[in-house]
Amino acid sequence: DAGVTQSPTHLIKTRGQHVTLRCSPISGHKSVSWYQQVLGQGPQFIFQYYEKEERGRGNFPDRFSARQFPNYSSELNVNALLLGDSALYLCASSFIPGANNYGYTFGSGTRLTVV
Amino acid sequence: GQSLEQPSEVTAVEGAIVQINCTYQTSGFYGLSWYQQHDGGAPTFLSYNALDGLEETGRFSSFLSRSDSYGYLLLQELQMKDSASYFCAASGSARQLTFGSGTQLTVLP
Numbered sequence: 388d389a390g391v392t393q394s395p396t397h398l399i400k401t402r403g404q405h406v407t408l409r410c411s412p413i414s415g416h417k418s419v420s421w422y423q424q425v426l427g428q429g430p431q432f433i434f435q436y437y438e439k440e441e442r443g444r445g446n447f448p449d450r451f452s453a454r455q456f457p458n459y460s461s462e463l464n465v466n467a468l469l470l471g472d473s474a475l476y477l478c479a480s481s482f483i484p485g486a487n488n489y490g491y492t493f494g495s496g497t498r499l500t501v502v
Numbered sequence: 503g504q505s506l507e508q509p510s511e512v513t514a515v516e517g518a519i520v521q522i523n524c525t526y527q528t529s530g531f532y533g534l535s536w537y538q539q540h541d542g543g544a545p546t547f548l549s550y551n552a553l554d555g556l557e558e559t560g561r562f563s564s565f566l567s568r569s570d571s572y573g574y575l576l577l578q579e580l581q582m583k584d585s586a587s588y589f590c591a592a593s594g595s596a597r598q599l600t601f602g603s604g605t606q607l608t609v610l611p
Contacts, residue, residue, distance in 0.1 A: 391544075420598060429589050429601030430545065443598045477545070485597035490535055490547025498542075 389414070391480045391494035399500045400468050408463040408497045410478030418442075419461040420479040420491065421453055430477055436461055437484045468501045475499075504528040504592050506602035513608045514580055522575045522605045524590035534566050534573045535591045535599065545589065548575065577607075585609045 392411045400406050412419050418437040422430035435443035436455035450466045465472055475498050479491035506526045514520040524534065533552035537545040549557050551566035551573060563576040577584055587606050591599040 422599075422601075427603075429591070429604050430599070432598040432600065435598050445598065475542075479599075485532070485593060487533075487552075488550050490537075490550055491599065492547070493537075493544040495544045 391478055391492050393476075393478050393494035393497050395497060396495070397498045397500075399502060402468055402470060402501055404468050404501075405464065405466050406468060406499060408465075408476050408478075408499070409460065410463070410480075410494060411460045412478075412480035413492055416480040416482050416492075417459050418481045418484045419455055419459065420481075420484075421461070421463045422477040422479060422493075423447075424475040424477055424496070426474075433463070435484055442484050465499075470501050473499060473501045504531075504594055504600040506590055506592055506600065508588075508590055508602040508605045510603065511606045511608070513610065515610045516580055516582060518580050519576065519578050520580060520607065522577075522588050522590075522607070524573045524575075524602055526571050526573070526590070526592050526602075528571070528592050528594055528600075530595035531568070531571075532593045532595065532597075534564070535593065536562075536564050536575045537589045537591060537601075538586050539589065539604070540586045548588075580609050582609050582611065 420435040421433040424430040432445040434453040475496040478494045536548040539545040549564040566573045587604040591601045
């Protein structure tokens, strides 16, 4: 079985541009969460989706948006990119929202560099 | 909100036992998870404690004390491949994870 797949793996963008990151969860998982991980820090929660509805939003500006599709894949969009948006963006998949004995399965992430 | 504190670095030798502590301040705490992340890789789930006590999974054990807002990850029989960053993460009523800043474990031969 394929794990959580994210695309692209690496991306370089210029300040002010827009970016779309994509995530396909594990087959059968209906919840997708997005996290931002700045170098040297722990992942920080951005969004959680379950059954195509937003179930949680972290402390990020409105430049960040996301959605989940009927096949449970998800997109994270960031507008008006800033240098500070440079980070590893991680997608986490789970059957339902909430940590439990099975945990979240993370993808390998998209490394975004804003120049 | 939630905040978690863990040591930034720990060093141990191969075959030894190491304990990584985590203290948390939370509202609506549900449980404490532990994740391992090798450089540039995906965080990998290790364990989850919802109740007080010890959970054992092979060479890894995790402990939680709700009354002390404290948990730890215990790694036994350390191997070189255990060199990685380890994160504690709290889950609350909002069901998302709040991660600590991570502990960089270096295993020496």
